[in-house]
Amino acid sequence: MALQELRVNKLRTFLSLFGITIGIFCIIGVLATVDSLKDNVQSQIKALGTNSIWIDKFDYSDGGGGGGFPWWKYYKRPANKISEMQFLRTNLTQAKNVAFFVPNSVTAEYESTSIQNVPLYGVTEDFYKIQDLKIAEGRFISDAEFTRGSPVCIIGATQAENLFGVADVSCVGKQISMNGRKVTIVGLIEKRGTEGIGFQFDNCILISYQYFASLFDVERAGQHLIIVEGKDNVAKQSLIDELRGYMRQLRKLSPQQADNFALNDIQLFGQLIDNLAGSINLAGWFIAGLSLLVGAFGVANIMFVTVRERTSQIGLKKAIGAKRKTILTEFLLESAFLCIIGGMLGLFFVWLLTLFLSSVMPFPIFIAGNIIFMAMSICIILGVLAGIIPAFIAARMDPVVAIRSK
Numbered sequence: 001m002a003l004q005e006l007r008v009n010k011l012r013t014f015l016s017l018f019g020i021t022i023g024i025f026c027i028i029g030v031l032a033t034v035d036s037l038k039d040n041v042q043s044q045i046k047a048l049g050t051n052s053i054w055i056d057k058f059d060y061s062d063g064g065g066g067g068g069f070p071w072w073k074y075y076k077r078p079a080n081k082i083s084e085m086q087f088l089r090t091n092l093t094q095a096k097n098v099a100f101f102v103p104n105s106v107t108a109e110y111e112s113t114s115i116q117n118v119p120l121y122g123v124t125e126d127f128y129k130i131q132d133l134k135i136a137e138g139r140f141i142s143d144a145e146f147t148r149g150s151p152v153c154i155i156g157a158t159q160a161e162n163l164f165g166v167a168d169v170s171c172v173g174k175q176i177s178m179n180g181r182k183v184t185i186v187g188l189i190e191k192r193g194t195e196g197i198g199f200q201f202d203n204c205i206l207i208s209y210q211y212f213a214s215l216f217d218v219e220r221a222g223q224h225l226i227i228v229e230g231k232d233n234v235a236k237q238s239l240i241d242e243l244r245g246y247m248r249q250l251r252k253l254s255p256q257q258a259d260n261f262a263l264n265d266i267q268l269f270g271q272l273i274d275n276l277a278g279s280i281n282l283a284g285w286f287i288a289g290l291s292l293l294v295g296a297f298g299v300a301n302i303m304f305v306t307v308r309e310r311t312s313q314i315g316l317k318k319a320i321g322a323k324r325k326t327i328l329t330e331f332l333l334e335s336a337f338l339c340i341i342g343g344m345l346g347l348f349f350v351w352l353l354t355l356f357l358s359s360v361m362p363f364p365i366f367i368a369g370n371i372i373f374m375a376m377s378i379c380i381i382l383g384v385l386a387g388i389i390p391a392f393i394a395a396r397m398d399p400v401v402a403i404r405s406k
Contacts (some may be wrong), residue, residue, distance in 0.1 A: 016302050017342035019295025020379065023288045024346025028375050029353055030284030034277045035379050040363035051236065052130060052266045053243060055080055055226040056178065059262040077260045081223040085124065088226065088307065092232040094242050097126035100209055101225040104216055108205065109177040110163045118159060119204040120178070122212025130229045133201065138172035141208055147187075149210030154187035158202040181215060237267060292378070294350045295342060296386040303335050303390035308371035314394050315402025328395040335387025336380050343379035347372065400402075 011117040054060075058075040082100050102122040106116050116269075126145050133140075136157065145152050155174075161169045175182050189201050211216070230239040240263050247261050308316070314327060347367075354365040 001361050006078075006215075012206055013131040013302065013338070016298030017295065017338060017345070018293050019036055019293075019298050020339050020342030020382065021295070021296055021346040021349070023291030024343045024375050024379065025349045025353075027284050027288035027378075028347060028350045028367065028371055030281060030288075031352060031371050032350060033357065033365055034280050034284075035368055035371070036365045038274065038277055047183045049165035050238075051232070051234075053228045053230070053232045053240060054264040054266060055228065055243065055247065056262050056264060057225070058264075060264045060268055063131050074262075077221070082124075082260070084224045084247070087250060088228065088243070088246055089126070092228065092242060094230055094239045094341070095228050096231045097129045097227075097229040099127035099130055099227045100124045101127060101227060102209065102212060102218060102222075103223055104207070104212070106178045106215075108163060110174065113163055115159070115162055115166070118178075119200050120212070121204050121206045122200065122209045125227075130227055131199070131201075134190040135172045136190040137170065138185070140187055141206070146208045146210065149208055151181065151183045151207075151211060152186045153183045153205050153207045154189055155185050155206075156189050156200070156204045159205065160188055165350070177206070179215065190292070236267075238266070292382060292393060294404060295339075296382050299335055299338055299342075299383065300384040300390065302338065303331060303387045306334070307331065307390045307394045310394075311397065311402050311405045312395050315399045315405070318397065318399035321405060324395040326358060327397075328391045331394050332384055332392035335391070336383030339379040339383035339386065340376065343375050347375060 057079065059076045080100070085098055085100040092098065100123065104120045104122070105117045106120045110117045125143060128140055135154070138154070141150075141152055141154065144150075155171065155176075163176060164171055164174070171185050171188055171304050173185065175184050183205075189204075189206075218224075228239070228243060231238065243263055244259065247263075248259065251260055253260065264329070302309070317327065350367060354367060357365045
């Protein structure tokens with residue numbers, strides 16, 4: 001009967017179900033996009049080290065200058081030193097790995113190809129362990145090369161394509177020029193895809209800190225980052241407390257002096273994304289709620305009209321023995337079925353949206369199974385609520401009066 005109603009009154013049904021379709025499209029589209037974003041961010045955070053503390057001038061929790069602490073006060077803080085990293089690496093009891101990181105940019109050249117502003121990272125030995133870098137070809141920089149500051153590097157997959165022209169060329173063993181200095185490539189980093197948080201490993205060149213220091217004035221090299229990875233069985237706060245004690249000792253701070261460094265929990269990025277996602281989801285629910293409310297009134301209107309058109313049929317059914325609950329169930333099922341059709345149309349449009357967004361965004365968009373289940377549940381509940389009054393009216397009809405109606 002519901003399908004027959006759709007065929008007979010196509011325009012009326014379409015207009016009535018349009019609100020359900022738009023509502024489901026809004027909320028599922030928002031939830032799918034936000035969940036995909038959160039999943040992508042969490043995977044990037046995991047790649048940065050799930051139990052890592054970044055020691056920096058800036059406090060990431062307030063954007064580096066908010067919260068009543070002007071950015072220039074952060075900027076005037078002393079930069080981290082390699083000697084501080086070495087002290088922490090020797091003395092920390094709750095850390096598994098401690099690394100130093102300094103970025104800069106260079107002009108990289110190979111034969112006639114020249115690329116400017118290539119991200120160059122100077123790192124120490126433990127950096128690879130914390131970041132869990134995977135090598136597609138070749139090897140990592142060896143401990144001996146780190147110690148001597150040898151002119152060797154590993155290179156990101158995208159940067160290798162830019163320099164050598166094709167994706168599948170073997171670059172290990174080739175020499176490139178960086179600001180006029182020859183460097184031998186010993187490894188190719190496995191392609192990781194676009195990263196919105198942390199390091200640009202696909203586009204970078206990595207060298208040892210010792211060789212980096214021979215190329216640049218380290219004091220002017222910008223960010224000096226110490227990355228500390230805690231042991232697996234150590235609580236994050238315990239590691240932070242130990243780090244704070246040693247850093248204050250290294251900086252010779254008195255008990256009355258405030259910290260002139262920041263201990264940033266890398267998981268903070270995930271919390272910021274969760275807060276942002278909550279706000280976006282709330283806005284999506286608000287927009288979807290309005291559309292679903294309009295759609296529910298539309299479905300209720302269809303059911304009132306349907307009850308009026310089938311009054312004589314209802315009377316005949318009751319006259320031959322149909323019970324009230326049978327009539328009630330019939331119209332409730334029909335109302336829920338109409339809402340499910342609207343919801344399925346909304347899901348179909350969301351699926352088309354995910355295909356489009358996945359092709360233009362740096363991470364794939366997917367619709368989780370729990371979101372689909374939630375969408376169908378919303379449709380069924382809306383259908384029951386929209387059809388309950390018309391169904392109740394139909395169930396309470398007097399069969400004699402209903403049969404005689406025109």
